[in-house]
Amino acid sequence: MSLVSPSSRPTPPLLRLRLAPHLGSPRAIDGAWWPRSYDLLAELPSLLAGLPPAWGHISSVVLDGTVWAPTPGRMLVAGQVVRLRRRLATAAGTVVLVAPGHGRWDLLVVPPDTMEEAAAAIMAGAAEADRDRRAG
Secondary structure, three states: OOOOOHHHOOOOOOOOEEEOOOOOOOOOOOEEEOOOOOOHHHHHHHHHHOOOHHHOOOOEEEEEOOOOOOOOOEEEEOOEEEEEEEEOOOOOOEEEEEEOOOEEEEEEEOOOOOOHHHHHHHHHHHOOOOOOOOOO
16 A cells, blocks of 8 residues: 655646725626636636635526536535526626625636636736726
8 A cells, every 4th residue: 555645646726816806896807717627517616715705605606608518507515505507698708606695706717728828918907906897
C-alpha cells in the first residue's frame, strides 16, 4: 500500500472570478466568471465556494439553456440543494445567482475557450466600479 502525502495531491485549479466592488447600489453586472468548461455540474461547486460569505447561500442559478451542457433541475453543492433553472431569455453571456434574503447577482460568463489576455480584459471591465447600475 502506498500513501500519498498531502503535498503530492493535485491541487484544484484556481477559481477564475472577479467581482465588482459593491458601493451600496445594485449593478447591472456584479462581476465576471471564466469557467474552464460549459459543464455546470463540474464548474458550479468551485464558483459557489469562492463567493463572499455576505452573498449568503445561493439557492438558485439561472442560466442560458442553449449554452451550458444539459443539467438536472438541481444539484447538491457543499451539502446544500441548488436549483438550476435554464431560461432561453437569460442573456447568453451571464449566470444569475439567487440567495433568498440576500439578493441576486449577475455574473458575466467569459467563454471557456477565450484566450487568457482577452479574458483578463473582459473580467477587468466587468468588475469596474463605475459600470452602469441596475435600476434599484
